[in-house]
Amino acid sequence: MKYVPYFDSRMKIEASPALSIPSSNARQHNSAGVNKEISKSLRVLLPTSSEEVYPKLPDSQQVSMERELVSGPLVHSNHVHSSSGVVGHIFSSSPGFSTDLHYSSVSLYENQSDSPFIPESSANGAMLHSHSEILSSTNHPNSENANSWCSDALPGFLEVPESNPVGNSRVENNSCSSLLVSDDFSKENDWQEWTDRLMTDDSLTSNWSDLLVDANVADLEPKMEHQASKPSIKMPVQQVQVQNQLPSSGEIPMIATTTSSNGAPSKPRMRWTPELHDAFVEAVNKLGGSERATPKGVLKLMQVEGLTIYHVKSHLQKYRTARYQPESSKGSMDKSTTPLEDISSLDLKTSIDITEALRLQMEVQKRLHEQLEIQRNLQLRIEEQGKYLQMMFEKQCKSSNKLNKPSTSTLEDSPFSDSVLETSQVENRTVHTGPSEADSIAGKATDEVVEKFIDPQKDAPENPKSDVSEASFQLSKRQRTE
Amino acid sequence: MKFGKRLKQQVDDTLPDWRDKFLSYKDLKKLVRLTSNNVDVINNNAGADFVFLLNSEIDKFNSFFVEQEEDLVIRHRELRQRIERILESWDPHGNEMENHKQDIREIREDIVNLHGEMVLLLNYSNVNYTGLGKILKKYDKRTGGLLRLPFIQSILQQPFYKTDSLSKMIKDCEVSIDAIFPTPKQQFNNENKPNISVGSEGIFRNTVSALLSLEEIRRRSSTYSHFSLPPLNLPDSDLIHSFQLNSPIPIL
Numbered sequence: 001m002k003y004v005p006y007f008d009s010r011m012k013i014e015a016s017p018a019l020s021i022p023s024s025n026a027r028q029h030n031s032a033g034v035n036k037e038i039s040k041s042l043r044v045l046l047p048t049s050s051e052e053v054y055p056k057l058p059d060s061q062q063v064s065m066e067r068e069l070v071s072g073p074l075v076h077s078n079h080v081h082s083s084s085g086v087v088g089h090i091f092s093s094s095p096g097f098s099t100d101l102h103y104s105s106v107s108l109y110e111n112q113s114d115s116p117f118i119p120e121s122s123a124n125g126a127m128l129h130s131h132s133e134i135l136s137s138t139n140h141p142n143s144e145n146a147n148s149w150c151s152d153a154l155p156g157f158l159e160v161p162e163s164n165p166v167g168n169s170r171v172e173n174n175s176c177s178s179l180l181v182s183d184d185f186s187k188e189n190d191w192q193e194w195t196d197r198l199m200t201d202d203s204l205t206s207n208w209s210d211l212l213v214d215a216n217v218a219d220l221e222p223k224m225e226h227q228a229s230k231p232s233i234k235m236p237v238q239q240v241q242v243q244n245q246l247p248s249s250g251e252i253p254m255i256a257t258t259t260s261s262n263g264a265p266s267k268p269r270m271r272w273t274p275e276l277h278d279a280f281v282e283a284v285n286k287l288g289g290s291e292r293a294t295p296k297g298v299l300k301l302m303q304v305e306g307l308t309i310y311h312v313k314s315h316l317q318k319y320r321t322a323r324y325q326p327e328s329s330k331g332s333m334d335k336s337t338t339p340l341e342d343i344s345s346l347d348l349k350t351s352i353d354i355t356e357a358l359r360l361q362m363e364v365q366k367r368l369h370e371q372l373e374i375q376r377n378l379q380l381r382i383e384e385q386g387k388y389l390q391m392m393f394e395k396q397c398k399s400s401n402k403l404n405k406p407s408t409s410t411l412e413d414s415p416f417s418d419s420v421l422e423t424s425q426v427e428n429r430t431v432h433t434g435p436s437e438a439d440s441i442a443g444k445a446t447d448e449v450v451e452k453f454i455d456p457q458k459d460a461p462e463n464p465k466s467d468v469s470e471a472s473f474q475l476s477k478r479q480r481t482e
Numbered sequence: 483m484k485f486g487k488r489l490k491q492q493v494d495d496t497l498p499d500w501r502d503k504f505l506s507y508k509d510l511k512k513l514v515r516l517t518s519n520n521v522d523v524i525n526n527n528a529g530a531d532f533v534f535l536l537n538s539e540i541d542k543f544n545s546f547f548v549e550q551e552e553d554l555v556i557r558h559r560e561l562r563q564r565i566e567r568i569l570e571s572w573d574p575h576g577n578e579m580e581n582h583k584q585d586i587r588e589i590r591e592d593i594v595n596l597h598g599e600m601v602l603l604l605n606y607s608n609v610n611y612t613g614l615g616k617i618l619k620k621y622d623k624r625t626g627g628l629l630r631l632p633f634i635q636s637i638l639q640q641p642f643y644k645t646d647s648l649s650k651m652i653k654d655c656e657v658s659i660d661a662i663f664p665t666p667k668q669q670f671n672n673e674n675k676p677n678i679s680v681g682s683e684g685i686f687r688n689t690v691s692a693l694l695s696l697e698e699i700r701r702r703s704s705t706y707s708h709f710s711l712p713p714l715n716l717p718d719s720d721l722i723h724s725f726q727l728n729s730p731i732p733i734l
Binding site: 233269271272273274277278281303315318319322354355358359361362364365366367368369371372373375376378380382383386387392 | 488544545550551552553555557558559560587590591594597598601604605606608611617631635638641645647649650651652654659663664685686689690692693696700711714
């Protein structure tokens with residue numbers, strides 16, 4: 001029996017590692033993988049409320065921490081969890097994540113204490129709140145529809161980018177992709193509920209996704225705020241990185257929204273294939289027809305895994321409707337004048353056979369179908385090719401990076417097309433993988449020329465190196481945007 | 483003609499229930515502009531907005547597509563049963579029996595329209611996919627981003643782009659239609675053609691419009707790349723264009 005639960009594709013997306021990340025970075029990406037990209041996309045710095053909250057975090061479990069907040073004195077309080085691993089663990093497994101958060105909050109706390117750019121909590125908190133209200137009242141379909149518990153409970157769910165690159169070139173690794181949870185003061189009960197659910201709910205993944213999405217919308221304002229203050233603290237490098245990372249985040253928000261829009265993430269939509277429908281009709285007939293059959297009975301008879309009473313109920317309703325007016329099979333066509341009417345009313349006298357008119361319509365429809373199929377095949381082939389090209393370029397860049405590791409000329413002088421440039425940018429991130437890899441590569445390099453290239457870099461401190469390449473990174477970025 | 487305009491034309495020509503289900507190309511375009519104009523501060527802001535809207539659009543497509551497909555599956559089966567009943571009472575000489583004439587005519591009309599709706603749903607999937615590709619391309623081009631590849635790859639996995647089962651139904655329909663229609667006595671020629679006019683909001687008009695769009699969109703791209711599709715050569719392009727020319731309510 002075929003049925004296609006809605007979440008299939010989503011899962012797939014989630015599972016697949018970010019495409020733009022070259023595999024050589026295994027160390028960086030193994031567990032964070034995709035989720036790291038989220039953090040980049042949601043790279044938002046929100047004012048964290050106050051120091052009072054943080055001291056509690058290190059010793060408290062996830063839940064107790066949240067409860068603390070609910071009862072806390074702050075009107076608008078924010079959690080900050082950080083560490084590049086957090087998101088990954090939240091997504092992949094619920095059991096393990098409280099400890100991760102634990103860890104993360106510690107590290108973030110450390111960062112926070114010396115972060116000079118935390119704005120005043122109260123002002124920004126208020127701003128966040130009002131902004132999210134504005135947003136939800138405007139035309140974002142999701143923020144209107146997704147009134148599930150999680151969106152209520154969490155108007156904001158942000159992340160903090162690396163607040164402090166700990167002085168080596170591994171900027172990527174340092175990113176404290178923090179989750180910043182802001183509590184809506186009017187929703188304390190929901191928050192409680194959320195916490196409870198968090199403990200019990202199996203479908204954590206999707207729910208977290210929701211949260212992430214909500215954050216994405218609701219907290220634009222604070223993010224902007226942060227962007228404004230950021231340059232003063234951080235190297236320009238970071239700015240560039242932010243811009244670069246944002247795009248590659250594409251996949252993650254997608255996972256998120258696909259779940260959320262109807263506010264019922266726990267109820268994936270069923271895709272009714274003809275085969276599934278045949279089984280349905282069979283069951284209905286066994287039960288004495290569409291009027292006498294009950295959803296429950298049908299569900300029992302069908303015995304399809306993943307099918308719920310809701311799916312059956314709504315399908316049965318549709319089935320009944322269709323059967324009540326089958327002879328003309330109107331449905332959505334009611335409002336449309338049929339070609340028959342169009343043509344016959346105008347051309348009754350000219351003796352065009354109605355059959356012939358229908359046949360003509362049919363021919364045009366067939367033509368469209370044919371063309372659509374052709375186009376679809378072309379699209380798929382082109383995308384396949386595009387993916388392949390991308391892979392090739394990545395491989396090529398990888399090897400050329402190994403050869404010219406310190407040389408950034410590949411970027412600026414690249415004679416290739418845009419896509420090459422893109423991949424080389426992606427590739428460029430792998431350059432800063434720290435001294436150990438540089439050493440190993442240098443060890444492998446037997447070619448004299450290569451040695452010549454690498455040696456000066458090997459001796460140079462790590463920081464300048466990353467500066468140089470990041471700067472060129474930025475340069476090429478500018479060239480493209482202009 | 484620009485894609486945005488072409489899309490709007492199709493939305494105008496589509497069935498009323500479908501109008502708000504197409505890609506909000508204009509809004510997305512606006513966000514792309516915002517993203518690329520404000521390089522410093524609002525950059526990420528509009529960028530996140532863009533991604534968000536894109537995702538909710540994809541979600542919208544999925545919901546609508548799956549919903550419509552469900553309807554079509556039900557109707558297709560019902561119609562198939564009606565056809566089977568009719569064929570059982572079919573005169574062995576292939577002539578339509580007098581008392582079934584009305585039934586047969588209705589069934590023909592219904593199945594052609596059902597087929598039309600299915601094809602239009604396929605077209606819906608295609609138009610929106612194309613639109614997503616266009617807007618992502620624009621986004622990457624204007625902002626120097628890298629959204630397109632990962633996004634498109636996941637769009638390929640979305641329910642609204644999984645049209646295999648729909649395609650199969652369409653083909654089934656075509657087989658049924660061949661069975662229930664008499665063999666054509668004459669091919670269409672230019673004498674019939676001027677008499678065909680295209681009404682408003684009909685499936686036929688809609689189909690013609692979709693074909694014209696397809697041709698138009700494929701004609702050329704202002705930003706040709708290896709992701710672009712080759713131009714489309716419709717075998718009976720002039721016939722299809724003639725519908726448009728003779729329409730009392732001009733399509734364009």
